[in-house]
Amino acid sequence: MPIFEYQCKKCGTRYEALVPTADAKAACESCGSRQVEKQLSTFSATTAAPTASPCAEMGCGKAGTGCAGSCPVGG
Template identity: 45%
Template sequence: MPLYEYRCRVCGYRFEKLVRLSQADQPIACPNCGTSETERLLSAFAARTSEGASSATSCSTGGG
């Protein structure tokens, strides 16, 4: 089960939730105010390499 990050559009509360892939597109209730007006955010993730080091990856735009 992937861990998704959400933000409530009503109260602005940010939270994470484990969600089954089959339920990933269903509305998620805000644990702070209870509304289902939430949006899933793009977030960074960490991956362990074969050397045992961890690295963070995130989406970015622009040249550089």
């Protein structure tokens, strides 16, 4: 079931709703009106490959702590 973003034309509330089909409209969560407009949704995704920090590779035990100047690798 797809999720869509809507804005109510009657009260202005913006909300998300699961709807059974793309052409179905979900009633406003606030006022119950069916006078809603589908909004353009933005999509965001991030990916990152796990990498070992220089501290972890050197075994200083400070990996991920922001050891900065005390790091034996970075000085």
